[in-house]
Amino acid sequence: MKGSKAAIRYAKAVLQQAQEDNVAKEVFGDMQDVLNTLRGSKELRSVLQSPVIKASDKKASLLEIFGSSTQNTKSLINTLVENRRIRLLGGVAESYVNLYNQAKGVIVAQVTTSVALSPEIEAQVLSKVKDLTGSSSVSLENTIDESIIGGFILRVGDLQYNASISNNLNKLRREFTVN
Incomplete structure (x- = not known):
């Protein structure tokens, strides 16, 4: 949208x-x-x-x-x-x-997971994003995408950290097909 x-x-x-x-x-x-x-x-x-x-x-x-x-x-x-x-x-x-x-200076972090985040995990992710950005105003949006199998994808602004199982499997697949 x-x-x-x-x-x-x-x-x-x-x-x-x-x-x-x-x-x-x-x-x-x-x-x-x-x-x-x-x-x-x-x-x-x-x-x-x-x-x-x-x-x-x-x-x-x-x-x-x-x-x-x-x-x-x-x-x-x-x-x-x-x-x-x-x-x-x-x-x-x-x-x-x-x-x-x-306008309010709020940084929005987008987390994609295969299942909804628990409140404890959400608090940990918020804390980590606050540490990374140095901002105390952070909002978290959780998107559920079962195709990532497990792990998470974190986006903050232009930065993306992909720790999903599907990404790791794709890396392994590329390594084995190149050799």
Whole structure:
């Protein structure tokens, strides 16, 4: 759900308005909810992409799903529907989260594992990332990808550390095929 240039522009506008209204943190929570909901629902993503479903139906559904959101988030949904850009909602939400974290100086570390992290392991990873980056403001995103078999892949900014079993198996495979 990468943010396109248009999604980033919408996210910047929403962030600016939210800061003026002193609700940037609340909208951040809304955008995380939108992002998690869209990531978790293939059906909803399909509805937003569908040219067959009326814009008014998409708008009504989204306002129902995110009814407890701030007025800023509801205005975003209305604007995207009016401009026929509702398919950008996920990208706008992701871009907003990234822009908000940048503005607050929060470093986001992405950990990919084959199973969900336990609270103890999550605390250890957070501690290690804080040591590595020298930042006390670190957020952790855990993505589950069973294809890595075990271990983990850690991404912090442009740096990546791949300690997955599948990566180690691929290294071994390359070593044996070269010799």
